Amino acid sequence: MPLSPLPSATCRNEGCTLTGALSVTTAIRDAISIVHGPPGCAHHTFSLFHGAQSSPWDEPPIIVSSGMGEREVIFGGEDALAAAIHLAVQRSPCAVMVLSTCVAAAIGDDIAAVCADLEQEVPIVHVPCGGFLGGTFNDGVVVALTTLTRLDKSDYPHPGITLVGEKNLEYEAESNYHEICRLLHLLGHHVNLRFVRGATMDDLMRIGSSSLNILREPALTPVGERLCKVHGTPYLPSFPVGLEGTLQFLRDIGECTGRAAEGPVDQEMKGQRLMSETFHDITGRRVGPPREGGEVAEALTVELAETFDLAIHETAPPFPMDGSLPVGTAGISRLLHRWRRMVRA
């Protein structure tokens, strides 16, 4: 019997560890990701990325498969992997990311040893992704990020703010980034490193010198914790959600970086009021409780209902938060736009 009962096993947030890890490794500029497994594992993700509406890539990322077949399963896939790495290295990437699959993990290929044995100019980085061991999409993201944190060469003196684990497959990833930049700017800060969205290997190797890490969402806490433990870097557990949440985010940043937040908070409140006025027409309508997103989505729905005098009603259309919660004030504005279009139609 499967360990987790089926309904949660088919939930969209569980997904495939490999896909999660690839969503990180393919966002490293000029790196190649090798999927050590059957060609289908790589293809599956590749077509998903192709279909993704937003991507950090100008062109589709290079994903190479070691092409495991029955022969590699029986005799071991280590030679096939070594051959794939050699081919990848010839394309002069800045790094080769080696991601394992369920099949490779099941037959016990010693991938770490293959990576370590190959003496190469570029880093060959093993990311274990045997999803059948209980991993989910998020576990894949966490393991990929964690693996990359280990490459740190701390002697780079580049302190600054780092965004950790932007959702590279989410539609609004770029908009969310700009919203964070805008909020940081209110406090006179900017983003120093995007870990990992379009960063180069050299960039990534200065993760240890970051002075503040902002995690994309609380599910990445293990990564934040690790960076805190190893490098002493404080972290905020999530991009801001909600109107008050956004103000609190500014206060938190201020506290972490020793800057006064009162001014920026006032300014943002004004902005929020202006934004709210553009939605005066929704006052008094009904909104449904959120179908996903848990407590945070519920709290956000309640906050917006109070702000706009909406009645929460079972049968009414909920705010469209499929998969991702809105980030910052701008995120809420876009969310309300979408919802208004829905309820008008």
Added chain:
Amino acid sequence: MRQVALYGKGGIGKSTTAANLSAALSFQGKSVLQIGCDPKRDSTRMLMHGDLIPTVMDLFREQGERGIRIEDVVFTGYSGVRCVEAGGPEPGIGCAGRGIIATFQILERLGALSGDVVVYDVLGDVVCGGFAMPMREGYAEEIYLVTSGELMSLYAANNIAKAITRLSGRGKRPCHLAGVICNGRGMPGEEDLVREFASAIGSSLICAIPRDRVVQIAELHKRTVIEYSPESAQAEVYRELAKRVMANDLFTIPSPLAIDALESLALSHLQE
């Protein structure tokens, strides 16, 4: 077509017993195919006069499945016994169990599983699903456990009985336990112990093969005992085994023992 499989702990004497059984069966006028299902690939060596024949997995590795012909994998050995070795990966890498599954698929497609009797000689404990392949529907319906009176050997046999129990519930013509073969180590009271073990798991002792130096001497001459010393008492035992296997129709679903029951059984037969 009768299909019998010999299972047992590594080194207990499966291959020796299988090769002599096959040779004896062929002298009974049967067309016999012996398939070694062990990456060790030495099941048929005595039948092939010391030659290590190319294995199905060797060929698969070199050329893939396409182009493998029946004559590339089936070799005729002593007394016309046809010999196949599944082969498999080097120790410590890959998945030998998957190799057995692939071998069966290839043999199936080649139509190589033919004759009056197929004898499967299968590696030690059933280490994974792949090594249970010979027990699956369409293959061996008669499973023999080869064991001595040593605890670890009985332990392995008991484990294999568990696999038989698991698989015997499946399909129209599932596998059954056909009996226990005692390949002696020369322990005092060994035969009685193995007989009692056999009945405790719901089966019977089919044959007790004594430990005899002629086996190893024949082995050094790269021959089965049947060929090297046909007049010996040991050869007669193997011929008797062949007769009993052919006459056997008592197939059961075993009831494996709990580990402590097995241990106390062995202890009760302890003779200083």
